[in-house]
Amino acid sequence: MSWQDGLAFCAIIHRHRPDLIDYHKLTGEDKLGNLNLAFDVAQKHLDIPRLLDAEDIVNMPRPDERSIMTYVAEFYRVFSSLDKVETAGRRVAKYVNSVKTISEMKHDYEARTRALNNAVTQKTSNLHSDPLGEDYHTAKSEITALKTYKRTERRQWITEQADLVTLFGNIQAKLKAVNQPAYQPPAGLFPIDVEKNVETLRQAEISRRKALNENLRNILDNLRKAFATPANAFYDHLQQLKLALAQDTGDLKATLSFYQGKYSDLKNLGAQLPQIQGAELQCDAANIDENEFTDHTYDDLAFEFEQLNKNYSKKITFIESQIAAAEQSSKISPEQMAEFKESFHHFDSQKNGRLSKLDFKSALSGLGIIELDFEGGNAVFNSIFDRVSHGSDSVAFDQFVEYMTSITADTINVEQLKDSFTTLAGNKDHLTVQDMKVGQLNESQIEYLTQILPPKAGISGGYDYKAYLATLH
DSSP states (O other): OOOSSSHHHHHHHHOOTTTTGGGGGOTTTTTHHHHHHHHHHHHSSEEEEESSSSSHHHHHSSHHHHHHHHHHHHHHHHHHHHHHHHHHHHHHHHHHHHHHHHHHHHHHHHHHHHHHHHHHHHHHHHHSSOOOOSSSSHHHHHHHHHHHHTTTHHHHHHHHHHHHHHHHHHHHHHHHHOOOOOOOOTTSSSSHHHHHHHHHHHHHHHHHHHHHHHHHHHHHHHHHHHHHHHHHHHHHHHHHHHHHOOOOOHHHHHHHHHHHHHHEEEHHHHTTTHHHHHHHHHHHTOOOOOTTTSOOOHHHHHHHHHHHHHHHHHHHHHHHHHHHHHHHTTSSHHHHHHHHHHHHHHHTOOSSSSSEHHHHHHHHHHTSSSSSTSSHHHEEEEEEEEHTTTOOSEEEEEHHHHHHHHHHOOOOOHHHHHHHHHHHHHSSBBBBBHHOOOOOOOOHHHHHHHHHSSSSSTOTOBBOOHHHHTTTT
8 A cells, every 4th residue: 555655656766766756846645646757757767668557556445466566576677777787887987986096196106206306316417516616605605505405405305205105105006906917107217216316316415515515624724824824924024024133234324224125125024914914804704713824813913013113113213323423423322313313203294304393393392492382482492493404494304413412412502501591491581599490400509500690680589691691702
């Protein structure tokens, strides 16, 4: 009786061919409609003959069991054969999917393996041909680049190699699962071929690292030598010039000429200092702390040069003063002549071997001979300048020495006394006891002067030294 409403027939068809009947829209009340739908669809789409009459089944109190079983058997016959086709289709689909997947895996493996081989081979070539760097900074840059490559690109390639080995194994496993022969990739694409390329790359990396490090060591050694060579030569030359200071030819003018030549040699040697300093700065930039090729530094060499320069200057000045002293044929000592020479050069603002009027005034003020208060001092100075320069607009060295000799030598003349009394009086026209004390005269000397100097009219305690000097002419 369960077949009477037609839903069972529709359900069987829907189970195997859901495209033929929309079962979910059917109801048990429409028995005749359900049966006719099932019988029509079965006949039209499933080649099942219409063995039953829908109205007979609905109107019969109990449908004929044999007729129902015969008709249902036709459904079993049709759908059981369809199940075999579906099973075969599933098997074929599964096989196709496996073969298709394996094909895609092979294509992926071969493309990626070729790309990896090409990248590894190209990098190997580059490692052998890339420049090593011609200076410290480029050499260090190349070393850093190699380290960066090994931390990044190379690790990516090693990871890719491992992934390709796994993929190769997966392909072989899938082929085995579908009873297919083992995969034989094109020549050069076997995992062992990739491993050989990677090993060749590793050897190129080792060679590159050794070459870079050796190149850097050579660059550093060259930087050390670039400083050490001129520094050592500079020091040796400096020592020769230092030893020359002890030489003496006997004749003053010949000795002066000898030292002037050595002094010129020293100044020429000093022109090498910037080059030595530049070489040391390059060593500093390369972080070179020790230099096995020299013990010298730029600062030490520059210091010794300056000291020797001062020594030569003093030596030449001393000899010049000795020569000048001899030419002056005075009793002035060589030491005093050296002081005159040094003072003259110090106040020679134009460095032309002559003192201008202002230079000479500065010299006399610096030596304490006159004061720069300009209160009556100009007349005194002008008198001295005119007398020393012989009416010229400047004072030559021999004139300066002659004047300094006249005021420092043991001999005394009226002009010297006049200048000395004027200085002692502070450029006033009279002299006091206090002035004498400031001039370091002792009590007996002061007492004597107060006896021989006439009093200054109108000045209490003043003495007219000019009147006294006038009596000495």
